[in-house]
Amino acid sequence: MGVKMYKVIICLVLLFSGIFLFLLFFARNLEEVEMELHNKYVHSVQKISNTKKVILMYNHMNHKHYPILDGYCLDTFGRKSQSRCPYSCLFTDDKTVLEFAHAVVFSSRDLKNNQEDNDLPSSRSTNNNQRWVLLSMESPIRPKQDGITGVVQENDLDLRAFNNTFNWTMSYRHDSDIRKTKLVAWISSDCYLERSGSSFLVAQLQNLIPVDVYGKCGKFQCNQRSSERCLDLKSCYKEIASRYKFFLALENSLCEDYVTETFFYALEFGMVPVVYGKANYSELAVPGSFINVMDFVSVRDLAFYLKHLSTHPDEYKAFFNWRRNYFVTTSFHLDIAWCSLCSKLWEVDAFDSLNNASNALTSVPGRFKNQISISPLKTVGLEELEKWSAATAFISKVCDSPPNFVLNTSSTYTFPVARTKQSSVLTGSQRNEF
Incomplete structure (x- = not known):
């Protein structure tokens, strides 16, 4: 080997050694920078936790090839999802802030029977x-499907493995911990119709039970933090549905077969519609999914019935039995769900302790600042969480389309002929009795 070639080799060795040392130094510096930035982030979260509720999304909701927050329809600081929520929360998937989190959310879709496969926190926070x-x-009986391969796996999750694990449940079920606290809502934007039959009915109901009126003619509005009225009507209905059990779907014009869109919105977003009109509602929706004013002799009887349902959750839940076989085509919006969770973290001031995960549906009532409590559902009678799983019926993802009932199974449903019931609830001869 010549001297010239030897020098070339030495130069190459020195060059690559220099590059290696530079990259090693850069990598170490980069690691230190990343660590410093992460420490700053953790410190900022700790500081923010004094003014915001920190919600840690611990596992994936659906597909692991997506970022965790994307699967939950969230960005890190909740700006997109929580822009209209009256409470302030920070959403994160950074597990290093576990110690400062006010709530840790675990998606049942990503849980496994073997605890060692779940990567759950080894211990609870000292908080x-x-x-x-x-x-x-x-539905826990809905099979899991991979978003890329399309492979369908049976959902065989045994919830007994998670007894003594969770404090709250958050689900589509109406007996979940994150649920409604108000009774009746109505939207009215036609103030010139304040002498109409529907307005008269609302006025009579307000003398007997709480009825919150939204819209131009009401005292309430969607998005209480905004100075503007709710411009997106559908979003307004979703917001109302997150808090109210019943919605007045009343027709200002009693015309044959005329049905306001409010009837469908109430069904779509999980309220029991109270209808008043001349349409045959049993031909439009599954009987037992709504309450017809015309079925009551007086407004007082109607008010008593609504109050009765409000205090008898088993009977109230029966109005959603149709969801076992049907669903209304609409969009499922997680923003309302996250706002509900965020709100409850702010409002509750007592730590709920569950001895058994099955008690998630019959938990100790959470006390609110306004002294309203969420009462346990004593009539549910669930002994184990897996029975809650078995009790859930068929439910399907839904998508945007005109209001419509879709059957989940291959069987068909024949709507019975609605009984014609004579009533004088709002006719002249009876109005003076209320």
């Missing part, structure tokens, strides 16, 4: 106010 939340937005 005694931290809640562990079981999220189940779909």
Whole structure:
């Protein structure tokens, strides 16, 4: 080997050694920078936790090839999802802030029977106010499907493995911990119709039970933090549905077969519509999914019935039995769900402790600042969480389309002929009796 070639080799060795040392130094510096930035982030979260509720999304909701927050329809600071929520929360998937989180959300879709495969926290935070939340937005009997391969797996999750694990449940079920606290809502934008039959009915109901009126003619509005009225009507209905059990779907014009869109919105977003009109509602929706004013002799009887249902959750839940076989085509919006969770973290001031995960549906009532409590559902009678799983009926993802009932099974449903019931609730001879 010549001297010239030897020098070339030496130069190449020195060059590559220099590059290696530079990259090693750069990598170490980069690691230090990343660590410093991460420490700053953790410190900022710790600081923010004094003014915001920190919600940690611990596992994937659907597909692991997506970022965790994307699967939950969230960005890190909740700007997109929580822009209209009256409470302030920070959403994160950074597990290193577990110690400062006020709530830790676990999606049931990503849980496994073997605890060792779940990568759950080895121990709870020393923060005694931290809640562990079981999220189940779909039926537990719905098979799991990979978003890329399309492979379908049977959902064989045994919920007994998670007894003594969770404090709250968050689901589509009406007996979930994150649920409604108000009774009746109505939207009215036609103030010149204030002498109409529907307005008269509302006025009579307000003398007997709480009825909150939204719209131009009401005292309430969607998005209370905004100075503007709710411009997106459908979004307004979704917001109302997150808080109210019943919605007045009343027709200002009693015309044959005329049905306002409010009837469908109430069904779509999980309220029991109270209808008043001349349409045959049993031909439009499954009987038992709505309450017809014309079926009551007086407004007082109607008010008593609504109050009765409000205090008898088993009977109230029966109005959603149709969801076992049907669903209304609409969009499922998680923003309302996240706002509900965020709100409850702010409002509740007592730590709920569950001895058994099955008690997630019959938990100790959470006390609110306004002294309203969420009462346990004593009539549910669920002994184990897996029975809650078995009790859930068929439910399907839904998508945007005109209001419509879709059958989940291959069987057909024949709508019975609605009984014609004579009533004088709002006719002249009876109005003076209320």
